[in-house]
Amino acid sequence: MTTKEAKHGNSRIPELIGKSVPRVDAREKVIGAAIFTDDVQFGPGLLHARILRSPHPHALVKKLDVSKARALPGVKAVVTGEDTPGYIGLYLQDRHIFCRDRVRYVGDPVAGVAATDEETAEQALSLIEVDYEPLPPVLDPEFGVSPEAPLLHPGLGKYEVANFIFPKPGTNISNHFKIRRGDSDAAWPECAVVVERKYRVPHIQHVPIEPHAAIAKWDQEGNITLWASSQSPFAQRNLIAKALGISQSKLQVISPYLGGGFGSKAGVSMESLAVVIARAVPGRPVKLRLTREEEFYTTFVRQGLVAHFKMGCDKDGNLLAMENKYYWDAGAYTEYGVNMTRAGGYSGTGPYDVPNVKVDSICVYTNHPVGGPMRGFGMPELHSGLEQCIDDLAHAIKMDPVEFRKLNCVREGDVIVTGMKMHAIGLSECIEKAAQAINWDHKAPPSAPASRKRRGKGFAIMWKAPAMPPNAGSSARVSLNEDGTVTVAVGGQEIGQGTFTVMAQMAAAALGVPYDWVKVAGPVDTKYSPYEWQTVASRLTWSMGNAVVGAAKDARKQILDMVSESWNEDPDDLDIVNGSVISYKTEEMMSLKNIVIYGLPKPNDQGWMGGPVVGRGNFMPTYVTGLDAETGQGPRAVVHYTTGAQAVEVEVDMDTGKVEIIRGVTAFDVGKAINPEMVRAQMEGGLVQGISTALFESLQLKEGVVQNPSFVDYRIATSSDVPHHIEAIIVEVPQDDGPFGARGVGEHPMVPTIPAIANAIYDAIGIRMDAPPYTAEKVYLAMVEAGIVK
Amino acid sequence: MSFHRITVTLNGATEEVEVPSNMTLLQMLREKLAMTGTKNGCASGECGACTVLWNGEPVNSCMVLAVECDRSEIVTVEGLAHDNQLDPLQEALIEAGGVQCGFCIPGMLLSARALLDRNPDPTDYEIRDALVGNLCRCTGYLRIIEAVKEAARRREAVPA
Numbered sequence: 001m002t003t004k005e006a007k008h009g010n011s012r013i014p015e016l017i018g019k020s021v022p023r024v025d026a027r028e029k030v031i032g033a034a035i036f037t038d039d040v041q042f043g044p045g046l047l048h049a050r051i052l053r054s055p056h057p058h059a060l061v062k063k064l065d066v067s068k069a070r071a072l073p074g075v076k077a078v079v080t081g082e083d084t085p086g087y088i089g090l091y092l093q094d095r096h097i098f099c100r101d102r103v104r105y106v107g108d109p110v111a112g113v114a115a116t117d118e119e120t121a122e123q124a125l126s127l128i129e130v131d132y133e134p135l136p137p138v139l140d141p142e143f144g145v146s147p148e149a150p151l152l153h154p155g156l157g158k159y160e161v162a163n164f165i166f167p168k169p170g171t172n173i174s175n176h177f178k179i180r181r182g183d184s185d186a187a188w189p190e191c192a193v194v195v196e197r198k199y200r201v202p203h204i205q206h207v208p209i210e211p212h213a214a215i216a217k218w219d220q221e222g223n224i225t226l227w228a229s230s231q232s233p234f235a236q237r238n239l240i241a242k243a244l245g246i247s248q249s250k251l252q253v254i255s256p257y258l259g260g261g262f263g264s265k266a267g268v269s270m271e272s273l274a275v276v277i278a279r280a281v282p283g284r285p286v287k288l289r290l291t292r293e294e295e296f297y298t299t300f301v302r303q304g305l306v307a308h309f310k311m312g313c314d315k316d317g318n319l320l321a322m323e324n325k326y327y328w329d330a331g332a333y334t335e336y337g338v339n340m341t342r343a344g345g346y347s348g349t350g351p352y353d354v355p356n357v358k359v360d361s362i363c364v365y366t367n368h369p370v371g372g373p374m375r376g377f378g379m380p381e382l383h384s385g386l387e388q389c390i391d392d393l394a395h396a397i398k399m400d401p402v403e404f405r406k407l408n409c410v411r412e413g414d415v416i417v418t419g420m421k422m423h424a425i426g427l428s429e430c431i432e433k434a435a436q437a438i439n440w441d442h443k444a445p446p447s448a449p450a451s452r453k454r455r456g457k458g459f460a461i462m463w464k465a466p467a468m469p470p471n472a473g474s475s476a477r478v479s480l481n482e483d484g485t486v487t488v489a490v491g492g493q494e495i496g497q498g499t500f501t502v503m504a505q506m507a508a509a510a511l512g513v514p515y516d517w518v519k520v521a522g523p524v525d526t527k528y529s530p531y532e533w534q535t536v537a538s539r540l541t542w543s544m545g546n547a548v549v550g551a552a553k554d555a556r557k558q559i560l561d562m563v564s565e566s567w568n569e570d571p572d573d574l575d576i577v578n579g580s581v582i583s584y585k586t587e588e589m590m591s592l593k594n595i596v597i598y599g600l601p602k603p604n605d606q607g608w609m610g611g612p613v614v615g616r617g618n619f620m621p622t623y624v625t626g627l628d629a630e631t632g633q634g635p636r637a638v639v640h641y642t643t644g645a646q647a648v649e650v651e652v653d654m655d656t657g658k659v660e661i662i663r664g665v666t667a668f669d670v671g672k673a674i675n676p677e678m679v680r681a682q683m684e685g686g687l688v689q690g691i692s693t694a695l696f697e698s699l700q701l702k703e704g705v706v707q708n709p710s711f712v713d714y715r716i717a718t719s720s721d722v723p724h725h726i727e728a729i730i731v732e733v734p735q736d737d738g739p740f741g742a743r744g745v746g747e748h749p750m751v752p753t754i755p756a757i758a759n760a761i762y763d764a765i766g767i768r769m770d771a772p773p774y775t776a777e778k779v780y781l782a783m784v785e786a787g788i789v790k
Numbered sequence: 791m792s793f794h795r796i797t798v799t800l801n802g803a804t805e806e807v808e809v810p811s812n813m814t815l816l817q818m819l820r821e822k823l824a825m826t827g828t829k830n831g832c833a834s835g836e837c838g839a840c841t842v843l844w845n846g847e848p849v850n851s852c853m854v855l856a857v858e859c860d861r862s863e864i865v866t867v868e869g870l871a872h873d874n875q876l877d878p879l880q881e882a883l884i885e886a887g888g889v890q891c892g893f894c895i896p897g898m899l900l901s902a903r904a905l906l907d908r909n910p911d912p913t914d915y916e917i918r919d920a921l922v923g924n925l926c927r928c929t930g931y932l933r934i935i936e937a938v939k940e941a942a943r944r945r946e947a948v949p950a
Contacts, residue, residue: 020887022884022885022887023884023887023889025889025892026883026884026889026892027876027884029889029892029895030867030876030880030883030884030889030892030895030899031827031867031868031870031871031876031880032826032827032828032866032867032868032896033827033868034892035826036826036829036893038826038830039820039826041824206927207927208891208893208927209829209831209837209839209891209893209894209925209926209927210829210831210839210891210893211830211831211832257891257892258891259829259831259891259892259893259894260890260891260893260927260928261891262927291833292831292832292833292834292836292837495891496890496891496892496928497890498890677887678887680887681887681890681929681933684929684930684932684933685890685928685929685930686930687930688929688930688931688932689927689930710832710834710836711832711836711837711925712836716925716927717930717931718921718922718923718925718931719917719918719919719921719922719924719926719931719934719935720918720919720922722918722930722931722932722935724914726930726932
C-alpha cells in the first residue's frame with residue numbers, strides 16, 4: 001500500500017508529537033546568553049524612573065507639589081495624575097495610570113520621576129510634597145459589601161466595562177456573577193447530610209524571580225517603543241494606546257524572554273507608568289525596574305477570598321445541592337479581577353455534577369493591593385475550601401473520599417453547572433490513577449511506632465477552563481528560508497512554560513521538516529509578530545497551536561501546489577517528509593532547499609512558478625455564548641475544561657507542627673501531550689508552587705500595609721522543602737478542537753494542592769484550619785487548641 | 791563619591807575597571823561590563839539569582855562591593871562553558887529538563903558548581919542544602935537536583 005497515511009505513519013515526522021525533544025531555549029539560558037528585558041542595552045542616554053507611592057490605603061489627595069523635585073539637578077521629568085486624565089483596564093476601565101484626586105491602596109502611584117540615575121530619581125521622590133486626607137478604608141470584602149462601608153469608586157457605573165461583567169453602581173461590588181440552577185431550597189430536605197463551612201484564602205504574590213521591568217521611548221512624531229517583561233505585549237499595546245487616545249500602530253511593544261510570569265505580567269500594571277514618564281522626555285529611553293519590595297504589592301497580587309460553602313448529598317452519596325458564596329477581596333482596582341470573579345462563578349461548583357446550585361461570586365473593592373490574574377485564575381482559591389467540604393461530606397456519609405469523587409465527578413455528556421454539555425474528559429481516569437499511585441487504599445502508617453510524627457494522605461480534584469473573552473484570538477506565520485529551514489512567528493510569549501518548543505514541534509510536524517530546522521522568532525514584537533491576545537489561561541498550546549498548525553499547513557499547501565504543477569502530479573500523491581517533497585506515486589523526491597524561496601523553473605525556460613513561501617494561520621473560538629445575568633445559564637460558557645487530580649502523603653511533627661510533604665502525585669488530562677517531559681515538568685513545578693502556597697505563603701496585611709515584602713519575611717518553597725517523590729501522570733482524552741488533540745495544563749497543577757494537603761493534614765491529626773498557609777506555628781497552635789498536644 | 795581602579799580576573803581574563811566605591815559586584819558586571827548573564831532578582835541577597843564565584847566561593851554579587859574584588863577571581867555563568875563545550879552541569883540541566891524561565895539558572899549553576907568543586911560526590915541532602923539560597927519559582931527544583939547528581943556522576947566517570 002502506498003497511501004499517504006501508510007507512508008506517513010512510518011515516517012519520523014509525526015513522531016515529533018508526543019516526543020520529549022529538548023527545549024529550544026535551554027542552551028542559551030544555561031550559558032547566560034538569553035536576553036531578558038533588563039539585559040537590553042540602551043547606552044548612556046538611558047534615564048531611570050522611580051515612582052512615588054501612596055502611604056495610605058485610602059485618602060484624598062489635597063495638594064501635590066513637585067516643584068522642588070523638578071528643580072533637582074539630574075531630574076529630567078516629573079509626571080503626576082495631571083498628565084493622565086484617561087482610564088485604563090482590561091475588562092473594566094477603573095484606574096488612572098497615575099492617581100488623580102484619590103489613592104486607594106498603599107503603593108498606588110502618585111508621581112513618577114525620570115533622572116540620570118536611580119539615586120537621583122529616588123532623591124527627587126523625597127522632595128515631592130503631598131497632602132493627603134485619610135479616609136476610612138475597606139479591609140475586608142464582607143464589610144465591603146455592607147451598607148456601612150465607604151464607597152471606594154463613586155465612578156462605578158460610568159466606567160467602560162465588558163458586556164459579560166455586571167457591576168453594581170453605588171456599591172463596592174464591581175461584578176456579581178450568579179448561578180441559579182434547579183431548586184436548592186427544595187433539595188436540602190432531601191439531603192441525608194449537609195455540610196456548611198467557611199474558608200478564607202489569603203492574598204499571595206506570584207514572585208517571579210525576574211522583577212517587572214519596562215523601558216519606554218517616545219520619538220518626536222509620537223511613536224512609542226516599549227520594551228517590557230510582558231505576558232501580554234498586544235494587550236498592553238491596545239490598553240495603553242486606548243488610555244492615551246492614540247492609534248495602536250503608534251505603539252510598538254517588544255518583549256524578550258520572561259523570567260517568570262504566573263499572571264503577574266499579564267494585562268497592564270506598571271508598564272503604562274514608564275510610557276507616561278517617557279512622554280515627557282522625547283528621544284530618551286526611560287527604564288522603570290521594580291524593586292523586590294515593589295514587586296510584592298505594587299503590581300498584581302492574588303486576591304484574597306472569603307468563601308461560604310453549603311453542600312449536601314443523599315444517603316448513597318449523590319450530591320444533590322450546593323450553595324456557594326464567594327467574596328473576593330479584589331483590591332483597589334478590579335479591572336482584571338472582575339473576570340476572576342466570573343470564572344469563580346461559572347466554575348463555582350468544582351468539577352461535580354450537582355443538580356441544584358446557587359453560586360454568588362462577588363468582586364469587592366477593598367483598599368488592598370490590586371488583585372490580578374495568578375496561575376489558576378481563581379480556581380486554587382475556590383477549590384481550597386470546596387475540596388475540603390467534599391471530604392467532610394464523604395466522611396459524614398461514611399464514604400471513602402475518593403469513591404465519593406468518582407461517584408460525583410463530571411463526566412462526558414453531563415450538563416454542567418452553566419447548562420453546557422461536557423465534552424470528553426479524563427477526570428475519572430485521573431482520579432483512579434492518582435489514587436492508585438498514592439496507594440490510597442492503604443492508610444498512611446505512622447513514620448515509626450514510637451514516633452512523634454503522624455502521617456496522613458489527602459486527595460483533591462479540580463477543573464479549570466480558559467477564562468477569557470469569548471473571542472480571544474491567535475495568529476501565526478510560518479515562513480521558509482533558502483535552505484529549507486523554517487521561521488515561526490507568533491505573538492505568544494515564552495514565559496518558561498516551553499511554548500516556543502511546543503510551537504516548533506507542531507510546525508515541524510505539520511509542515512514535514514525536522515524539529516531542528518524550526519526557529520521561533522523572538523523576541524515577540526507587536527510590530528512584526530502576528531497578533532496574540534495574551535499569554536494567559538493555559539491557552540497557547542491549544543489556541544496558538546491551532547494557528548501555528550494552520551500556518552504550517554498553509555505553507556505546506558503552497559509548496560505542494562507548486563511541485564505538483566511542476567511534476568504534473570496530483571498534490572494528493574505528494575507529501576513533505578523530513579524536509580523533502582516526495583511522490584508516493586512516482587517516488588520522485590526534491591529537497592525544500594531553494595525552491596521555497598526561488599520557486600521552480602517552468603519547462604523549456606518558459607519562466608518560473610512559486611515564490612517565497614509564507615504560511616498564515618489564525619484561530620479564534622467562535623462558539624462561546626453569553627450567559628444569562630440572573631441565572632448564569634447558557635449553551636456554552638467556555639471553550640473547554642482541563643481536569644485533574646492530586647494526592648499527597650504528609651507527615652506532621654507533633655512537637656513542632658511542621659508539615660512535610662512526603663510524596664506527591666499529580667495527574668491531569670492534557671488531551672495530548674505534545675512534549676511529555678515538559679508536561680511533567682509543568683505538573684511538578686505547579687505542585688511545588690501549590691505546596692509553597694499551602695505551607696508558607698501569605699501577604700500579611702495590616703491596615704492595608706503589607707508587612708512582609710521580602711523573601712526573608714515572605715517565604716517560598718526552596719530546594720529543601722520539595723518532596724523526594726513526585727509522580728506526574730499524563731492522561732490523554734483528546735480535545736476535539738485542539739492541535740493534535742491537545743489542551744492546556746500550565747496553571748492547573750497548582751489548583752488542587754492546598755486542599756489535598758489540608759485533607760492529608762486532617763487525615764493525620766483530625767484538624768481543619770480555616771485558611772492556609774499551614775505553617776508549623778499555625779498547625780502547632782491548632783493541635784494545642786484541639787488538645788492533641790499540650 | 792570616590793572612584794577606584796580595580797583589576798579582576800573575570801572568567802579567566804584580566805579586566806581593569808573603574809568603579810565608584812558604592813558599586814556592587816552585580817552592578818559592575820551588568821552595568822559597567824554589560825555581562826548580563828548574572829541576574830538581578832532582589833538586590834538584597836535573598837534570591838540567589840546573582841550568585842557568582844568569588845575566589846571559588848559562591849556569593850550573592852549584589853552583597854559584595856566591587857572594590858572588595860580588586861585582585862580577585864570572579865566566575866560568572868558566561869565563564870562555565872569552554873570553547874563552546876558546556877560544563878557537565880549545563881549539559882545535565884538541559885537533559886534533565888531543569889530549565890523553564892531560566893532566570894534563576896545562572897545563579898543555580900554557580901552554586902552547584904561550587905558544591906561539586908568542593909564535594910564531587912554530594913548526597914541528595916547536600917545538594918538541596920547547597921541550592922537552598924537559590925530560589926526558583928518554575929521547576930519545583932527536582933529536575934535541577936537530578937541534574938547536579940548526573941553531573942557528579944559524569945565527572946566521576948572521567949579519569950582524573
